[in-house]
Amino acid sequence: MKKYCYWCGSPVKDKYCENCGTDVDPPQDVYFLDEECGECNARLPRWAYYCTECGYKFTLYDPTDSGTKARYNKSLRSGLIFWSAIFILIAVIVPIASETIAFKHTLPVAAVLLIILWGITLTRTERGHFIDGTVTELFTRDEIHRERSLSETTITGRPVYYEVPVTVYCTRIRWDNGKEEVLEKDCNAADHIQLAVGDRMRYFTARRKYQKLMSGRI
Ligand SMILES: [Zn+2]
Numbered sequence: 001m002k003k004y005c006y007w008c009g010s011p012v013k014d015k016y017c018e019n020c021g022t023d024v025d026p027p028q029d030v031y032f033l034d035e036e037c038g039e040c041n042a043r044l045p046r047w048a049y050y051c052t053e054c055g056y057k058f059t060l061y062d063p064t065d066s067g068t069k070a071r072y073n074k075s076l077r078s079g080l081i082f083w084s085a086i087f088i089l090i091a092v093i094v095p096i097a098s099e100t101i102a103f104k105h106t107l108p109v110a111a112v113l114l115i116i117l118w119g120i121t122l123t124r125t126e127r128g129h130f131i132d133g134t135v136t137e138l139f140t141r142d143e144i145h146r147e148r149s150l151s152e153t154t155i156t157g158r159p160v161y162y163e164v165p166v167t168v169y170c171t172r173i174r175w176d177n178g179k180e181e182v183l184e185k186d187c188n189a190a191d192h193i194q195l196a197v198g199d200r201m202r203y204f205t206a207r208r209k210y211q212k213l214m215s216g217r218i
């Protein structure tokens with residue numbers, strides 16, 4: 001049994017928080033981002049504000065804070081330098097070590113990879129931007145997906161496909177700039193467990209992450 005509510009931080013004795021009504025022991029669906037406490041080893045539900053085991057209160061990511069911004073961009077730059085060096089090294093070493101692969105093959109590939117890498121880094125650079133919005137609708141859609149069997153083939157060696165019924169969990173958000181977005185998750189009810197119509201959401205542009213807002217907390 002969990003000790004604290006991950007949403008409001010109150011001590012809990014039951015499956016539901018007495019203070020805010022949150023299901024403090026939700027299905028595994030909401031743990032899919034592999035978030036951990038850091039103070040202890042507890043795995044946390046997505047968007048947790050408090051650790052369910054030690055009660056630690058998390059400082060939320062604030063993209064407008066200059067320290068946060070600098071730290072984030074610094075780690076982004078380190079990654080960029082590391083991977084750039086790896087790509088260049090491979091592009092140089094492979095032709096030297098191999099008799100069949102020449103520089104004219106590896107250098108263009110490395111150049112393309114570097115351009116993609118630098119492009120991604122540019123779009124992921126934290127400039128302090130975020131946008132808030134409101135959840136306006138939760139709905140599901142049933143789809144039939146064609147999935148290829150991993151173990152079976154036909155007698156002539158052709159792939160076998162199965163039709164698999166899939167429930168898509170959709171969450172409509174109207175952002176404060178008037179734009180709408182529908183978040184979709186195949187066979188994963190996480191958003192429907194954690195969100196309700198009227199909830200306020202924040203989208204961090206650089207990190208491409210969502211956070212459910214608690215009024216007065218962010
Ligand atoms: Zn609570």
Ligand SMILES: [Zn+2]
Binds near residue numbers: 052054
């Ligand atoms: Zn903890």
